[in-house]
Amino acid sequence: MLIKVCGMKHAKNIVEVSELNPDLMGFIFYPPSPRYVVGTLLPETIKEIPSNIIKTGVFVNAGKKEILKLTELFHLNAVQLHGSETPQLCSELKNEGLKVLKALRPDDSLSILAQEYHDVCDMLLFDTPSPQHGGTGQKFDWSLLESYNGKTPFFLSGGIGVEDAETLKNLENIHPMGVDINSKFEIEPELKDVSRLKTFINKIRGCV
Numbered sequence: 001m002l003i004k005v006c007g008m009k010h011a012k013n014i015v016e017v018s019e020l021n022p023d024l025m026g027f028i029f030y031p032p033s034p035r036y037v038v039g040t041l042l043p044e045t046i047k048e049i050p051s052n053i054i055k056t057g058v059f060v061n062a063g064k065k066e067i068l069k070l071t072e073l074f075h076l077n078a079v080q081l082h083g084s085e086t087p088q089l090c091s092e093l094k095n096e097g098l099k100v101l102k103a104l105r106p107d108d109s110l111s112i113l114a115q116e117y118h119d120v121c122d123m124l125l126f127d128t129p130s131p132q133h134g135g136t137g138q139k140f141d142w143s144l145l146e147s148y149n150g151k152t153p154f155f156l157s158g159g160i161g162v163e164d165a166e167t168l169k170n171l172e173n174i175h176p177m178g179v180d181i182n183s184k185f186e187i188e189p190e191l192k193d194v195s196r197l198k199t200f201i202n203k204i205r206g207c208v
């Protein structure tokens, strides 16, 4: 199972977390979020992250030009589109060579909606719907994903904490390709607890 650590903001913390070798690291480019990186994080910090870690920019209803400008400036290889972005925008960003993760609302029609994004994004991400768009620390009812029969692999997200590792390893009826973790691993807003992350990552990877 792939592991994405999201909401990284501060240089020292980014270096420490990258040493745990997550598969993806996420950076928030949504101004209302407390994890918004522009103005705090230098692009060079992201550039120095080892190349095997996919660097993902999280955007909410930003325009194509803005997304391309920021992905280039901050040396990102992937975008996570966390608003109501269209399949057309996903396709255009994919054609620019970016990996595209589209966040979708988990509900009864998730397979139908997912179909629209099938050819135009690399991965889906199911997260708890909220007015803030994400980063709430709230779980949704994972059983909604039992009916998912789409072809696009998906990440499970929303309020996942260290205590969920065992459940995640033993999932039977849903098959996420990865998990996205964020606010439940913060010591204080925007700062990740490296030791808690290590425990979670080791459990998921079967190292303990």
Ligand SMILES: O=C(O)c1ccccc1N[C@@H]1O[C@H](COP(=O)(O)O)[C@@H](O)[C@H]1O
Pocket (backbone or CB within 6 Å): 006, 007, 026, 028, 030, 033, 034, 035, 058, 060, 080, 082, 125, 127, 132, 133, 134, 135, 136, 137, 138, 157, 158, 159, 160, 180, 181, 182, 183, 184
């Ligand atoms: O983290 C944020 O502040 C954020 C803001 C706007 C859109 C997405 C955001 N983060 C994403 O939210 C999910 C779930 O986070 P949490 O575990 O519930 O805190 C995660 O995918 C982040 O990528």
